[in-house]
Every structure is written in C-alpha cells, then in structure tokens.
Amino acid sequence: MDDRTGQRIVPETARRPENRYGNRPTMKDVAARAGVGLKTVSRVVNGEPGVTPDTERRVQEAIDALGFRRNDSARVLRKGRTASIGLVLEDLADPFYGPLSRAVEEVARAHGALLINGSSAEDPDREQELVLALCARRVDGLVVIPAGDDHRYLEPEIKAGVATVFVDRPAGKIDADVVLSDSYGGARDGVTHLISHGHRRIGFIGDMPRIHTAVERLRGYRAAMEDAGIPVEDAWMSLGVTDPVRVRRAAEEMLTGPSPVTAIFAGNNRVTVTVVRVLAEQSRRIALVGFDDFELADLLQPGVTVVAQDAATLGRTAADRLFRQLDGTLIAPERIELPTRLITRGSGELPPSD
Amino acid sequence: MDDRTGQRIVPETARRPENRYGNRPTMKDVAARAGVGLKTVSRVVNGEPGVTPDTERRVQEAIDALGFRRNDSARVLRKGRTASIGLVLEDLADPFYGPLSRAVEEVARAHGALLINGSSAEDPDREQELVLALCARRVDGLVVIPAGDDHRYLEPEIKAGVATVFVDRPAGKIDADVVLSDSYGGARDGVTHLISHGHRRIGFIGDMPRIHTAVERLRGYRAAMEDAGIPVEDAWMSLGVTDPVRVRRAAEEMLTGPSPVTAIFAGNNRVTVTVVRVLAEQSRRIALVGFDDFELADLLQPGVTVVAQDAATLGRTAADRLFRQLDGTLIAPERIELPTRLITRGSGELPPSD
Numbered sequence: 001m002d003d004r005t006g007q008r009i010v011p012e013t014a015r016r017p018e019n020r021y022g023n024r025p026t027m028k029d030v031a032a033r034a035g036v037g038l039k040t041v042s043r044v045v046n047g048e049p050g051v052t053p054d055t056e057r058r059v060q061e062a063i064d065a066l067g068f069r070r071n072d073s074a075r076v077l078r079k080g081r082t083a084s085i086g087l088v089l090e091d092l093a094d095p096f097y098g099p100l101s102r103a104v105e106e107v108a109r110a111h112g113a114l115l116i117n118g119s120s121a122e123d124p125d126r127e128q129e130l131v132l133a134l135c136a137r138r139v140d141g142l143v144v145i146p147a148g149d150d151h152r153y154l155e156p157e158i159k160a161g162v163a164t165v166f167v168d169r170p171a172g173k174i175d176a177d178v179v180l181s182d183s184y185g186g187a188r189d190g191v192t193h194l195i196s197h198g199h200r201r202i203g204f205i206g207d208m209p210r211i212h213t214a215v216e217r218l219r220g221y222r223a224a225m226e227d228a229g230i231p232v233e234d235a236w237m238s239l240g241v242t243d244p245v246r247v248r249r250a251a252e253e254m255l256t257g258p259s260p261v262t263a264i265f266a267g268n269n270r271v272t273v274t275v276v277r278v279l280a281e282q283s284r285r286i287a288l289v290g291f292d293d294f295e296l297a298d299l300l301q302p303g304v305t306v307v308a309q310d311a312a313t314l315g316r317t318a319a320d321r322l323f324r325q326l327d328g329t330l331i332a333p334e335r336i337e338l339p340t341r342l343i344t345r346g347s348g349e350l351p352p353s354d
Numbered sequence: 355m356d357d358r359t360g361q362r363i364v365p366e367t368a369r370r371p372e373n374r375y376g377n378r379p380t381m382k383d384v385a386a387r388a389g390v391g392l393k394t395v396s397r398v399v400n401g402e403p404g405v406t407p408d409t410e411r412r413v414q415e416a417i418d419a420l421g422f423r424r425n426d427s428a429r430v431l432r433k434g435r436t437a438s439i440g441l442v443l444e445d446l447a448d449p450f451y452g453p454l455s456r457a458v459e460e461v462a463r464a465h466g467a468l469l470i471n472g473s474s475a476e477d478p479d480r481e482q483e484l485v486l487a488l489c490a491r492r493v494d495g496l497v498v499i500p501a502g503d504d505h506r507y508l509e510p511e512i513k514a515g516v517a518t519v520f521v522d523r524p525a526g527k528i529d530a531d532v533v534l535s536d537s538y539g540g541a542r543d544g545v546t547h548l549i550s551h552g553h554r555r556i557g558f559i560g561d562m563p564r565i566h567t568a569v570e571r572l573r574g575y576r577a578a579m580e581d582a583g584i585p586v587e588d589a590w591m592s593l594g595v596t597d598p599v600r601v602r603r604a605a606e607e608m609l610t611g612p613s614p615v616t617a618i619f620a621g622n623n624r625v626t627v628t629v630v631r632v633l634a635e636q637s638r639r640i641a642l643v644g645f646d647d648f649e650l651a652d653l654l655q656p657g658v659t660v661v662a663q664d665a666a667t668l669g670r671t672a673a674d675r676l677f678r679q680l681d682g683t684l685i686a687p688e689r690i691e692l693p694t695r696l697i698t699r700g701s702g703e704l705p706p707s708d
Contacts, residue, residue, distance in 0.1 A: 043403070049410055051403035084487065092459060092471070093452035101446040105473055114487050117446070117471035119459055133438060133468050137491040273649060280653060295449075295627060299634060301655050
C-alpha cells in the first residue's frame, strides 16, 4: 500500500469462474427453456398483448429460472426510451458528494444518458430498497456509494446486465468495480505531518466504525503513530456519527482529559467543520488536519490544512467504467485507488501549545 | 409585497375553470369512449395479454384522446411497487440544495416513498427531458426547481394525476403550486441594511437575468436604493453566470471604476463565496451582504452578514403540499412565500472606506 505515485489498478480476484457479463441469459435461452418462440418471449417481456395466460406463466417461469432480465442499450435506443443511470449517495446534504455527483452527471450526459440520484441516508436497508427500485425503473447502470456491507442482493441484477460500479467505499461480499481514495495512506500522511511539527498527543475523530473509510483512516492514524513510536491512548480516538453534538463532545473530551491532545486529525469534512468551531473557542492553539478539502478552508484563520480527495475524479472514473461495462469493453471487476494530496494552509503547521 | 410578517399564502388565479384533479379521466371514461369493458382497458393499461391488436388500438386512441394516465397511489401499493417522487434540481453541487433535498427526502420517507433526484444543470431542455423521463418511470409526484420558464409540457402529466410542486422559482405559463422565498423583500432588506451603515455606492452581483430569483433580488436592490433616494449607476449592477471568473471580474470592475462601490450585495451563495475571496485581497475594507447563508460564514474574518433563506423549510413545505395533492386534500394551486432573515455578522456593518 506504499507506492502511491498515482492511480493504481488492482484486479479483484474473480470468485466466479465465468465472465460476469458473458453468461447473461438471452431471450433465446428463455424461449428454448419455455418451449415457445422468440416473439412470444418478446411479447411477455415487453408487456404486449397476444399471449395466453398459460404461455405467459411458462415464459415467466423460464425467466425466473434463468435470471433473465431485459436490459441492453440497443433495445433502449430502439424503443426511444432515454438511457439512464442511477447514483446512490449516502447523504444529499454532504458537500463532498456535490462535485462527485456532478462529475457522474457530466459523463452520463456525454453518453446521452440521464442521471437519477437517490440517498440511502447511511441506512443499508434503504440502500437496498433504493437500488432495487432504480433497477425496477430500468436504469442501465448504477454508481453506488454503499451504506451496507453485503451486496449479494445485487447479484441477480448484475448477472442480468445492470452495469455496477461502487465508489468511495468497496462492495461487500460480491466482486464489483470499485473506485476509491487512498484513505489509509492519506490519513497516515496527515498524521505524520502533525508529528513532524512536534506533536505527540494527537486525537483522531472519525465517522462510524462500520464505515469502510472511517476504519481505513483510523488505521492510517495508528500506522503513523506506530511509525513514530508513539503509544496511542484510547481517549485520543473517537469514532461515531458525524453530527455536531457528538463531534463537539469528542473534541472537548480530548482537549481536557488527563493527557490532553495538542493536535486533532479530523476523519472527514463533516467532522472538520465542527472541530474548527470548537478550536476557535479554545484559549490555546490546537493544530488541525482534516480529511477532505472544503469550500473556504483557505480563508479561515488559520487556513485549514487538509488531506484532499479528488471527488470529481472519483465520480468521473466510476462513471467512465460504468459506460465501459455497458459498451462491453470492460470485463473483470477492478479496484482503483486514487491518491490523496496534503494541502498545507496553517492549521496543520501550528506547533504544540505546551 | 410589504407585509412580510410570516408565511403568506396567495391563491393563484385559476386559468382553467375545472378543478385540476377533479376532472382526471378514469379507466371507466376510457372504456366508455372505446366501447369496451373495464377489464379490457385494465389489460391494455397494465400491458397484460389477452387483447386483440384492433381492440388495443381503440383503447389506446381513447387513452390519447382523454389524456388518461394510470397513476394513483392505491394502485401502486396494490402492485407492490414502491411509491416514489422525483426532485429536479438545477445543480447537484450547489450547497443551497443540500438541506432542501434532504428535507424533501425526509417527508417522502415519512410517507413511505423513495426520492429520486435529477439535475437540469440550468438547461430548460434538460429539465423537460428529465421531468418527462421521471414521469415515464412512474413517479407519483414531482418537486421541480425550474430552469425553464414554460411548463406547458407538464400539463398532460398534471392532468393525468402527477402531483407537482415548484420550489425556489415559480412555474411558467401553467397554474401550479409554488413555494419560494421572498427574494424581493430579502434583497431590499439587505441593501437597506448597507444604506443604514452609511453606504451609497453599492454594487449588486447576481445570477443570470432569465432566472426569476436573480430578477427579483435585483428589483429588491433597486427598490432599496430608490427608497433612499440614491440614483443607481449601471456600472454597479452585474447579472450573469455565477462561475468564479465572471463574478471576480464583475466585483473588480465595480471596485475600481470611476465611481467605485464601498459595499457589495451578492445575489446568492455561489456569488458570495467568490466575492469574499476578492474582498480579502483588497487594501480597503468593503462591506458585504450576501443572499443565502452558507457553512462557516460566521467563522470568516469578518463574519459574513447574510439574508438567509430557510432551505429546509422550502423543501419540507413543498413536499408536504405534494403529498397533500396525492391524498386529495389539496385542490387549488397556491403560491407560498417564506420570509427571509437578516443575520448580521460583521461584513455588512463595516462603514464606507472613503
């Protein structure tokens, strides 16, 4: 995980021997299994009249048995329906997803497709409900920022040809394309930066422990501390919801405990903006590095040093892969990890206050 | 437009004599016109087999003639399909829409419905394409932040029972529910505030002149100046795209012209954040009031005085009305205008620098 000189492409181990899209059942397969003609299958699939209830049932049974799902761009274009892709976010109000969504939308538009968004509100059940609702509405592909950690519910859709790319966090329990930032390396860089400015008592405030990026960033924090030979105290680490009340309490406890921190590493932009508020109220100067850049970070006093992700490139890369899946030029799922970038602006270069 | 003591509800003049939803054609109407039974209409509408091509054509002609569209929540629930509503934004990356989207989503969720978003990217054609694509995907209702100024294309959908509420900006050329902020009054308040602190040469930088809110806010600026007996110079007013390059040039021209401004009123949050940057580079102190609150405005030096809209209440009010349309308890379109709130933080209370 050390050579972060640029974008890395790591082929995922294929758990299924067959090509993910190559074995997609066709209408011909359905017709053969049901013992009917292709036109009959077409009528049933497209909801056209002229099929007896008995025949329809036989076709439907074959469709279910084979996992057939009508879905190909050519058909869509023939029917005059607008192609569309879905984007499942975790929070519509998190500014991190703004540039990511817009980048996905721009790629979709370049391919003549509409983008439809929805939010899981960080709820795995809601994510599944939304993903399946989008599939039922015949999106051609999905870009998913997953809330859950088990995506086996998506396998029938993927097998049936719905292109799928995960972004920001990996898929759980299925092979799927994933595009993410190097959370581990970025956090390690940010904490190492604080250590290089003389800090030893450094706090970490992150998102909920079931979220992949939160765990990876905590791992990066621990690695930087271990590299520097600094034992980490439990009181310096806090994972949980990113609402201002929880983050404020976590920051205040670290700042006032028996072994108070002189610097804080904030695990994402939602955490950082609350920590900025808390630090503005302190009498001593506390150093801060935040994961994620945010608007106006450079105009605060001091400017906020951040580990920046490139949200637009995450979105664009994911969407590009989606359309490459759809046009058949991408076969095996891969994991693409984008590097982060440390931007120094003042808050991360403050010396320890004691 | 003067009595802004709270939320105002103004019944829109009904241009059509009939109730917007009361005359919605039913399957019975279609059956009568086509001379077939109700079951046959149901088969055609639901794409079920057992109808001859000739009969199907007759039913389809009746559907087209009457403008019938199957769409009612009861049917949706019977079929087990998840109810959904669509939200059409103008820019996925504008933070103003974050709390608005989340509020719409929360109301949708409380009604057991999914929210599907899309962005028009401020393009009227794109708006229409997206709206119709969402209708084709059987959303039960639409919350629209319009990019265009002619929404007659929506009339067949509305007649067919798609609930529709416009938010932030009114619909064009149709009667429809609209929920918006008092842009005129808010801008007038903000500019009056600058005048009360001694400013007479005040600049206005707003969004594109075809956008309703931009025009209303400019009107508020002009009214405040006229109330104070201050003649407005053309060089003090600039409308256009809100990208940083255009806004920066506009601000710099006002600050260096023959009659340089001592204060700027920024027409929305996208404009404000660029003006904040420009003002931070000036040698003299320029006062600033911005329309829209934004994150960290209070932590800048000086804090940024704003005319705040309540984006969450805009979204919640619009979504509430949408579901009241769907459950039949709302009949006539109304225009609801929410008051704005001046929040003083320092930048708007600076005296003129000359």
